[in-house]
Amino acid sequence: xxxxxxxxxxxxxxxxxxxVSKKCVKCKESTAVLxxxxxxxxxxxxxxxxxxHKFRAMLGKNRIIFPGEKVLLAVSGGPASSSMxxxxxxxxxxxxxxxxxxVPGIIHIDEGGASGQSMEDRRRAVAQVESxxxxxxxxxxxxxxxxxxxxxxxxxxxxxxxxxxxxxxxSYKAAVDQFIxxxxxxxxxxxLENAWSHLSSLSxxxxxxxxxxxxxxxxxxxxxxxxxxxxxxxxxxxxxQTLRQxxxxxxxxxxGYTKVMMGDSCSRLAIKLLSNxxxxxxxxxxxxxxxxxxxxxDVVIVRPMxxxxxxxIAYYNRMFDVPSVFIPGLDTKAQDKASIQRLTESFVxxxxxxxxxxxxxxxxxxxxxxxxxPPQNTNSPTFDKCLMCACSLDTNAExxxxxxxxxxxxxxxxRRGPGPGLSLGxxxxxxxxxxxxxxxxxxxxxxxxxxQGCGSREPGCCLSAEMxxxxxxxxxxxxxxxxxxxxxxxxxILPQYxxxxxxxxxxRSHMRKEISEFLLEEEDEAKTS
Amino acid sequence: xxxxxxxxxxxxxxxxxxxxxxxxxxxILPDQSEPWDMKQLLVWIRANLLKERPELFVQGxxxxxxxxxxxxxxxxxxxxxxxxxxxxxxxxxFISTLHGG
Numbered sequence: 001x002x003x004x005x006x007x008x009x010x011x012x013x014x015x016x017x018x019x020v021s022k023k024c025v026k027c028k029e030s031t032a033v034l035x036x037x038x039x040x041x042x043x044x045x046x047x048x049x050x051x052x053h054k055f056r057a058m059l060g061k062n063r064i065i066f067p068g069e070k071v072l073l074a075v076s077g078g079p080a081s082s083s084m085x086x087x088x089x090x091x092x093x094x095x096x097x098x099x100x101x102x103v104p105g106i107i108h109i110d111e112g113g114a115s116g117q118s119m120e121d122r123r124r125a126v127a128q129v130e131s132x133x134x135x136x137x138x139x140x141x142x143x144x145x146x147x148x149x150x151x152x153x154x155x156x157x158x159x160x161x162x163x164x165x166x167x168x169x170x171s172y173k174a175a176v177d178q179f180i181x182x183x184x185x186x187x188x189x190x191x192l193e194n195a196w197s198h199l200s201s202l203s204x205x206x207x208x209x210x211x212x213x214x215x216x217x218x219x220x221x222x223x224x225x226x227x228x229x230x231x232x233x234x235x236x237x238x239x240x241q242t243l244r245q246x247x248x249x250x251x252x253x254x255x256g257y258t259k260v261m262m263g264d265s266c267s268r269l270a271i272k273l274l275s276n277x278x279x280x281x282x283x284x285x286x287x288x289x290x291x292x293x294x295x296x297x298d299v300v301i302v303r304p305m306x307x308x309x310x311x312x313i314a315y316y317n318r319m320f321d322v323p324s325v326f327i328p329g330l331d332t333k334a335q336d337k338a339s340i341q342r343l344t345e346s347f348v349x350x351x352x353x354x355x356x357x358x359x360x361x362x363x364x365x366x367x368x369x370x371x372x373x374p375p376q377n378t379n380s381p382t383f384d385k386c387l388m389c390a391c392s393l394d395t396n397a398e399x400x401x402x403x404x405x406x407x408x409x410x411x412x413x414x415r416r417g418p419g420p421g422l423s424l425g426x427x428x429x430x431x432x433x434x435x436x437x438x439x440x441x442x443x444x445x446x447x448x449x450x451x452q453g454c455g456s457r458e459p460g461c462c463l464s465a466e467m468x469x470x471x472x473x474x475x476x477x478x479x480x481x482x483x484x485x486x487x488x489x490x491x492x493i494l495p496q497y498x499x500x501x502x503x504x505x506x507x508r509s510h511m512r513k514e515i516s517e518f519l520l521e522e523e524d525e526a527k528t529s
Numbered sequence: 530x531x532x533x534x535x536x537x538x539x540x541x542x543x544x545x546x547x548x549x550x551x552x553x554x555x556x557i558l559p560d561q562s563e564p565w566d567m568k569q570l571l572v573w574i575r576a577n578l579l580k581e582r583p584e585l586f587v588q589g590x591x592x593x594x595x596x597x598x599x600x601x602x603x604x605x606x607x608x609x610x611x612x613x614x615x616x617x618x619x620x621x622x623f624i625s626t627l628h629g630g
Contacts, residue, residue: 022607033603041607079542079626267626310626314542314597315604318624326543333546333582345627349594 026050034315038356044319051308051316055087058304059100062291065259065302066179067101072257073138074248075108077129081263082324083313084305088261089136102259106133106140107251113145113215113223114240115330128325141251146219148243149226153497153504155250158385159298226493233339235487237330238279238480242388243495252299260301267310267348269303270362275344280480284391286369295390309359386478387502393478403479473502534558534565534617538574542625544596549580558615567598568611570621586623595627 022032024043032041042050059065073088075081091100108129112122126142133140230236252260264272269289276288287293293301305313317324331339336346351358384393473491474482485491492499512519538554545552558565558573568590575587586593591611598605599622600613615621 032607035604035606310595311597314624314626315599318541318599318622319602326541326545328543328546332543333585346594349627353594 033319036309036312037360047316048320051312052087052090054307055084055304056091056100058291058307059091062302064292064300065100065102066176068180069102069259070255070257071102071104071259071261072248072252072255073104073106073261074263075106075129075133076263077108077125077132077325077327078263079313079317079322079324080265080268080305080308080310082132082322083308083317084261084263085132085136086320086322087304104138105255105257106136106138107143107248108133108140109143109145109244109247111145111240111244111329112327113220114227114236115328115332116224117328125325125327129327132323132325141255143247143251144215144219145240145243145247146215146223148247149219149222149495151246151250151495151497153501155246155253155497156387156390156501158296158390159253226495229489229493230484231487231489233331233334234279234341235484237339237341238484240330242481242484245389249296249299258299260299262301262303263305264303265305265308265310265313266363267352267359269306269366270359271341271345271348273362273366274348275341276480278340278344280483281389281391281478283478284389285366287391289366290369295385306363386481387473387476387505388481388484388498389478391478473499476502476505532617533560534615534619536570536615537618537620538578539620539622540624541622542597543627544586544623544625547580547582547586548578554578565615566611567600567605567613567615570615571611592623595625597624597626598622599624 022041024030024032024046025040026042026046030043030045032043034047035041036047036050065071073081073085075085085106088100088104092102092104093099108126110122110126112125117125130140130142227236227239230239248260252258273285273289276282276285281288284295287295289306291303291306293303316322331342334342337343348358348362385391386393473485477485488494535555535557538556540548540552540554548554556578558570571587571590571592575583579586584593586596588594592598598610599620600608601620602622605613
């Protein structure tokens with residue numbers, strides 16, 4: 001079965017489908033119109049029931065959303081997120097049997113600046129999406145990707161989880177009661193029915209993000225410069241994903257949303273799982289593809305559409321007139337081999353046609369993944385997270401790991417710059433700067449304690465507010481973010497908030513090293529007690 | 530001995546980008562001796578309607594994996610896929626599921 005040139009043609013003959021129409025497998029009366037999961041034929045009504053039920057079941061099974069909670073829906077305009085919006089509308093409507101009870105808001109990000117669309121096209125697309133959002137009667141925010149360049153550096157901080165205590169409660173009901181009580185104390189005038197009247201009194205103008213077009217051509221150019229400095233499409237898509245997450249996180253925090261709903265479908269998550277492994281994000285697979293993603297602490301990302309294949313979503317949208325807008329992205333019309341994500345997508349799709357259980361097998365495998373939580377290290381909670389993607393740093397590996405081996409071979413294959421000599425076996429140090437990164441006037445010191453390696457023109461640059469050398473940035477990133485940065489021609493084009501946060505973390509870590517002898521470690525206390 | 534067949538074709542989900550952005554097409558398939566089936570329709574579309582990048586729509590005999598085909602609002606897998614014989618005034622929809630959302 002696993003031989004390279006084995007022919008499958010003989011065994012994969014399709015069974016001739018009878019020309020007489022099939023009956024629905026559920027109600028057994030009406031004619032079937034759709035085949036799901038390769039064998040189940042559903043009629044129109046049963047399919048609608050099945051679709052709606054799956055959404056409710058997904059939310060009900062993972063009891064994460066509390067009644068009255070503010071939830072931000074991330075709608076890109078595509079089929080899956082538009083479908084999610086219509087399901088939320090359906091679930092919240094007055095005549096739904098057990099209606100969902102949370103308070104939704106919508107965010108739409110216009111990414112045209114990154115994919116090089118003209119202002120005309122972008123305006124048209126945004127107008128189309130806006131008309132869809134307006135018909136839902138929920139407050140919406142239209143955000144432009146250019147605004148990601150001006151985010152505050154606080155967006156990279158991991159907030160404390162507001163609901164941490166709640167989730168360890170004995171039962172969901174107890175957790176809900178506790179949530180209601182806390183909220184009533186904090187915001188007595190913004191709760192349940194009051195929340196609804198508050199929402200309806202908000203005019204759309206107030207809620208919309210500032211002016212109708214808050215971006216200037218300079219911003220767009222800066223964004224395009226950022227993306228142009230990234231050499232590969234893989235890294236571009238990765239960077240886009242990161243910026244998008246930060247924007248959504250920032251909006252959620254400023255507007256007071258504690259949950260974000262993303263519209264990732266089953267097929268998309270299967271592709272994401274495989275491509276993340278190829279990108280080096282294996283350590284955070286559970287968070288990236290699971291139902292809930294709590295890496296940001298105070299804002300939890302949930303994925304209620306993760307049980308729907310893209311076929312079911314496309315079909316539902318077509319049959320029940322769910323409006324969606326197609327917006328071309330970075331990888332539209334790209335070739336199959338243009339990026340890792342594209343390649344994985346075409347691989348999974350091709351495999352799916354011949355082996356229809358592919359996507360669901362990958363999905364079920366991802367359900368079984370859980371992150372093993374490291375013991376809460378109260379000493380350095382802020383230093384264990386990657387700067388850009390906020391997942392745990394996986395690069396503090398031991399001396400003889402495969403990761404160290406790649407670092408050593410990287411050292412050996414680069415031409416050494418005239419910096420301070422470093423011995424090969426140095427644990428923890430990422431090696432001398434690769435020749436391609438040392439720009440003019442950049443500090444070449446790779447060991448923060450030493451000042452003699454400082455080749456910069458400004459005095460005391462290692463600890464000043466100057467931009468850190470690339471090397472310093474790398475030690476704050478997880479493996480795959482490092483690869484993304486490696487594909488950039490110059491790191492100082494990164495948005496200011498990332499560089500500022502990197503600088504802050506570096507200073508903190510240096511300070512910590514300086515006073516580490518004087519800190520009382522918890523283990524020391526245990527030993528002495 | 531088949532009469533010319535009038536069809537209503539629709540393209541969605543991004544597939545319309547390959548057809549100059551036009552989502553709906555009313556076409557009339559010319560006369561031919563054997564009845565038109567889906568396989569021949571795909572060949573015809575590739576020759577006459579597809580404006581660019583045929584490999585993004587058609588792959589070999591069939592549509593590219595990831596493109597959903599609906600015939601008269603029913604899944605084409607229920608109709609026999611490529612072997613389905615087209616009737617006059619049929620509605621064929623091609624939806625690309627390759628862009629997420």
